[in-house]
Amino acid sequence: MYTQALNVKDTALPAADPQREARFQARIDAEEKIEPNDWMPDGYRQTLVRQIAQHAHSEIVGMHPEGNWITRAPSLKRKVALLAKVQDEGGHGLYLYSAAETLGVSREELVEQLLDGRQKYSSIFNYPTMTWADVGVIGWLVDGAAIMNQIPLCRCSFGPYARAMIRICKEESFHQRQGYEIMVALCRDGTPAQKAMAQDALNRWWWPVLMMFGPSDQDSQHTDKSMRWKIKRFTNDELRRKFVDATVPQGRYLGLTFPDPDLKFDETTGHWAFGAIDWSEFRRVVSGDGPCNRQRLRQRKRAHERGAWVRAAVLAHAAKRRAREQAAAGVAAE
Amino acid sequence: MTEKNIPLWEVFIRSRTGLAHRHAGSVHAADAEMALQNARDVYTRRGEGLSIWVVPSHVITASDPADRDSLFEPTASKIYRHPSFYDVPEEVGHM
Ligand SMILES: [Fe+2]
């Protein structure tokens, strides 16, 4: 998911403090929120910084695939909606960077780590947006999957992250609905060519969206600890299954088919069973070799470099004003 | 070149309901005016507020979580500070 970072191995941690750790765990078990100044194990801090940073980076890089269509939206209504959505994603990135900063890292450091590749963003944003239907599918499925993941994060044990997620979840629902509305327009009210375009978009996005939830539970390295710390409330596979169950009927309403011959309703479990995910594709995209990885990072770096003079200018302006005020105060005091 | 970090500000917003300003999050900005502008863009895109305060994060003094017991525990025993501690005869009705 936006938190695929949970599936990376920890670096070496300093010696543990079992007594404090037990007290910490007791607070978590009692559903108390952990706040920035509270004592916490280094592993908890490290996991959260990595997860929140990856989540923030995903919101920021996530603006690119959709931003690609703002100037070509088919109507003014669609254009203002898409603009507002992309602006929201930028805002989500900022809420999350500020949550991460409460753990003692600076936003500048995190941005640097995104740009030099030390920190990742969600694999899903390395796929291209080829047609307008992709914008519909992203809202419907990518934001839909994000919501599935983010709702339990509103109860995350770390206060600033949980509070940022509550704010984000309130805004996400519009994202998903505007995407689905685009799909309805193409599939139920559109021409056969428009419906075919929607089907093509679903065919390309379906599997990458399922991969957003991260490796299956047997291969996920962090699930246990994150669950114990109540950073995570459901496993990757649980969330993926919930998502498939919620989404298949929505796709059928559109009259679309899913690109999975094994997808069928299982009467005994009451869930939709789906085919095997191609994890080699997932690993390839995460390690930097997806269709758009290079382009996304190049665009982020360029935006950062082109903004450098603005950052320098606002700081210089603030310093000059401060100096002027101080000088005036000095004259007044004489 | 290493850039200078842009200062951090805490953002407080008074919502439409007329309650006190409440902490919403933080923003980075070079000065107070830009902090207000950024806070408006980041935290009030859907009419969440009628008034914004921004405060440089470094000027906030916070209580230490380790002092929690000594600061707040003493009030737990002072139940006579609550209306439910006092009996009012039933005939008198609601008070
Ligand atoms: Fe978002």
Ligand SMILES: [Fe+2]
């Ligand atoms: Fe979104």
